Amino acid sequence: MKDVFYQKLVEIIDATKVKTNEPLRERTTLHIGGNADYFVLPTKTEEIQKLILLCRNEKMPYFIMGNGSNVLVSDLGYRGLIIYLNEQYGKVDIDKDGFVTAQSGVLLSKLSKSIAAKDYTGFEFAEGIPGTLGGAVTMNAGAYGGEIKDCIVYAKVIDIDGNIIKINKEELLLGYRRSVLQDKKYILLEAGFQFNKGNPGEINKRMLELRKARREKQPLEKFSAGSAFKRPVGYYAGKLISDSGLRGYQIGDIEVSCKHCGFVINNGNGTAKDFLAMLKYIIKTVEDKYDVTLEPEIRLLGDI
Ligand SMILES: Cc1cc2nc3c(=O)[nH]c(=O)nc-3n(C[C@H](O)[C@H](O)[C@H](O)COP(=O)(O)OP(=O)(O)OC[C@H]3O[C@@H](n4cnc5c(N)ncnc54)[C@H](O)[C@@H]3O)c2cc1C
Incomplete structure (x- = not known):
């Protein structure tokens, strides 16, 4: 399907990072669904900006996919562009004061291990969530008493017109599995977090405990998207x-x-x-x- 839209994509992004008729089944933890007409793996922010504007001008539907751990893809696939923000867009910087700046494609498992390796505490809860930072901020992911809301300081996003905006924690309107990103269709580019030094032994112990709890209680050996339903108030x-x-x-x-x-x-x-x-x-x-x-x-x- 090397058509006009494909030609426009390869003017924005290297052809090796542009795929057509891409099977999405393999890109999700549920292993369900058909193919996407177009699929791109951007590595630069300006590429994402140009892709959004291209889709808008061409009236091409687009969808941001992180690690596909909370997505059910139609059996018929997707007639549009998947902008895949995964490890290729996942740089992380941790400064000496515990301030972490991370691109949205970083996997939470990797991010939480990097933070723990520098003896900072507060992100142990995220290690076993099999998503990217982008998916986690969008969903205000959380587990075992911790959530993104507890440690995020700001988010840098792109709006539907391709403008880059920095929003602070309060403006993110983080609630149970929700955020302003869902309402306004913002794309997360980067997020900043503040952590404090912790006791390395305790950090490791906590991470081991959570890993064990997940292995014992969850069917991790099976294809799933985690909890299928939100927790209803007052029930499980x-x-x-x-x-x-x-x-x-x-x-x-x-x-x-x-x-x-x-x-x-x-x-x-x-x-x-x-x-x-x-x-x-x-x-x-x-x-x-x-x-x-x-x-x-x-x-x-x-x-x-
Ligand atoms: C075994 C298992 C265990 C799980 N345990 C937990 C848990 O303990 N707690 C929990 O909260 N969740 C859990 N989940 C669900 C899931 O991992 C989280 O919701 C995760 O945050 C989704 O991240 P993702 O990168 O996979 O997002 P995706 O599934 O790819 O996308 C989810 C949503 O986020 C959007 N999105 C993704 N990246 C961006 C971005 N950069 N900008 C804007 N929007 C974006 C997508 O468009 C989509 O709407 C679990 C899932 C599995 C399979």
């Missing part, structure tokens, strides 16, 4: 699903994990259609039984 989604008798319930190759009912897993050949049917079935069953409406956490991509 996993417990409601389990108490509704859905542990191990299957639709095609999609299954409610027996290890952790909050996780909906793909046993290998699952489809987006079955995944969505499963979400609907779970929502209806829990609603009928407990009068609680579960809200999916996952983002949908493509015509589903």
Whole structure:
């Protein structure tokens, strides 16, 4: 599909970083979905800016993908451009006062290890979240009592017109799995964090404990997007699903994990259609039984 839009892409970004008909299944932790018409791996901020403006001028839909750990891709794929902000756009700087500046593509596992290696504390919670910083700030990711909101100082973003804006913590409107980035379709370029020195032994111990807890409680050996639903106020989604008798319930190759009912897993050949049917079935069953409406956490991509 080397058409006019492709030619415009390679005027902005090196041709080796531009792909067409790219399988998205391999780019997500759920391993579901079809191909994207166009897929780019920018390494520079000005490339991202130009890509946004190009898409706007050409009326081409675009989607920012980090590590694809919270995305369900349509079985039909995506008719647009995926701007993939992963490790190739993931520089990190940690200064002597504990101020961390990181590009959005850095993986949280790598970022948290780099921060811990300099004996700074406060980011241990993020090590086991299999996403990028971009996805984490957008979703205000959190785990085991910590969240992005606790340590972020500022975010540098691009708005839909291609302008670069620096926004402070308050303006980010970080709440449970939400931020202003979702409302305004901002793209995270970079974020700044402040940490304090900690006890190296305690930092390592905490990280080991959290790793162990995840391995014991979550089906990490299976394809999933983590918790399928947000935590309803006053309840745990996993417990409601389990108490509704859905542990191990299957639709095609999609299954409610027996290890952790909050996780909906793909046993290998699952489809987006079955995944969505499963979400609907779970929502209806829990609603009928407990009068609680579960809200999916996952983002949908493509015509589903
Ligand atoms: C096994 C497992 C465990 C998990 N555990 C947790 C957990 O403990 N806590 C938790 O909060 N989440 C958890 N998750 C969910 C997921 O890892 C997080 O939501 C993560 O922050 C998503 O990051 P990502 O880079 O994969 O984003 P993606 O899945 O690629 O994208 C998610 C959303 O963020 C947007 N986005 C991505 N990058 C950018 C950017 N640079 N600028 C603007 N928007 C962007 C996308 O457009 C999309 O809307 C888990 C997932 C799995 C598979």
